[in-house]
Amino acid sequence: MRARSDVLSMAILGLLHESPMHGYELRKRLNLLLGSFRALSYGSLYPCLKSLVGEGWIVGADAPSGVTPTLKAKRAKIVYELTADGKEHFQSILATAGPAAWEDENFDVRFAFFAQTDADTRLRILEGRRIRLTERLEIVRQSVARARERVDEYTLELQQHGLEQVEHEVRWLDNLIDNERGARRARAPGFGRPTAANPADGAPAPRL
């Protein structure tokens, strides 16, 4: 049984890794985490929880209802928590820094759990993301160049705005990468101005 969405399941796994929770509460935390102005629907959440249980990554335990545990426990809320497999799986996700990590769909979740990700992986994901975005920048710039003659001023304006958005995001990444490198330099006093092409200077597995 496949979990519906990779990003949603990772987000759930990550939150349950911090502390067990029931679905309703999970949803609120997910909304905070993913920072969306639009709330995740139950129609996505519960089926995903179900499939995560099916994978054996989480288990749901009926919690006694109410603060006062009256003996008539009929239909309680279900508190989910990670299994050993689930913990392992989550850690293996955290450790991967492949292309999947910096694609549009996944980058945000991965970034949201950077505090639990080791410094090397963080840096590699940020750099991968940056390359990805500069590639896109090229495409959009060419598109705008082509559009400059063919389309009207409003369409052009729209595309230029899109371009600016991507440029802004690249600058954001640049700052983050600088910070990560700065933190790394501060720990490993080699002071050799580390480059992306020259990562052979940090101490072995420098952690924050």
Add this chain to the structure above:
Amino acid sequence: MRARSDVLSMAILGLLHESPMHGYELRKRLNLLLGSFRALSYGSLYPCLKSLVGEGWIVGADAPSGVTPTLKAKRAKIVYELTADGKEHFQSILATAGPAAWEDENFDVRFAFFAQTDADTRLRILEGRRIRLTERLEIVRQSVARARERVDEYTLELQQHGLEQVEHEVRWLDNLIDNERGARRARAPGFGRPTAANPADGAPAPRL
């Protein structure tokens, strides 16, 4: 028969309004228009064309194949064009300035056809969009404020970046609105500083 997607069908209608085209060419123009770095799939395009035909808004005519019209016209490309109904429908879409026009899903397409939209409608859509975004700004700001204590630095960073994106978009809209008002003032020398609540000052249907 409902057209699959409102934004896709409007985009198609708008492009066919400029000139008849066959599907394959339409796709290229759509990609330019919507300025996406990711191309629209045929699996979306052709079914949508089909449903637009079903609605009676466009018709597809078999065009003779090749530049040299050899008599053996077996399977030609299908050139689509607007029907009278289709033109009418497209005009009625262009004229509406309701909430639907400034929601996330629709705003971009509507904006892309601003050159065919009359100045009043343009301004109302831009203002509506601006209000929509400032509402969102409030929500996101509150969310960031709540997050400031509860979540780690990376999650917070992500949300602040999201906030900046929205702020940037609001500034973009501000410039556009200024331009539209400026153009309007330049045409209608009443100089009464036109407000959204007081649109009764422009010359009848002022065009760019």
Add this chain to the structure above:
DNA sequence: GTTTTCATGTAACCCGTTACATGATTCA
């Protein structure tokens, strides 16, 4: 005691992509 909020779910639908199937035309 009734309304609100908490809490869990399902079924239908929407809009898009991927992968597949097919064939004409152009160009080397």
Add this chain to the structure above:
DNA sequence: TGAATCATGTAACGGGTTACATGAAAAC
């Protein structure tokens, strides 16, 4: 003549939402 591009489509799937159904607990 064979590859690349043009051109049109369909079926299956993916990941989300809305709308619905249900009921317990808390607040008024």
